[in-house]
Amino acid sequence: MKNKWLSTNNSHLVNVQRLPNILSTIRLVLAPIFLILYVQDEVVWRALSVGIFAVAVVTDFFDGYLARLYSAQTAYGVFLDPLADKFLTFAGFICLPFIDATQFPWWAVGVIVLRDVVITGMRIIAERRNVSIKTRLTAKIKTMSQMFFLYLVLLVGVFVNTDVWLSSYCIQLLESGILGWLMIAIVVLTLYSGIEYIYVNINIFINKHDAKT
Structure with a gap:
């Protein structure tokens, strides 16, 4: 009876430990769905797509939280999580020129x-050499900043095409040019993060056995 309980408990733990990678996979799937819906002309589809984007962002929080909580961090998960983030941010940024x-x-x-x-190419090369590139603090700040910025602009892109009380404020915000300057700031932060990754892990390209973290 005890062995059966242990077996059931271990099976449950294994299933829970798979959740982070499942959530990252869900984020990969939601990214193109969000993109397709947002570029539609109908406001209802854009609004729905923003909801999908929000769900995808939430999965990003929970996959990392669960991985730490259940010590379920794997080499595959370390690679998959930032890849899913990139797919989602790619989809989000591709939508922005359609707004302005x-x-x-x-x-x-x-x-x-x-x-x-x-950076993804660097990670692939590192994996082939059995080297793990850890996510840096600046990269986490970059990703968080991008997500907040994208959600703000995507919402503005929805409300400027509607006739609700928020519409006039969103139009004023868009016409003020503030979002354009924020876009430049995001580009600078993204570039800095990338240059830091290359500088810290340059030894991957000169045949060293481990990367700095």
């Missing part, structure tokens, strides 16, 4: 995407 291409130009989106592609 002047304040959120495609070149800025390209810089952000290029940075993440380069």
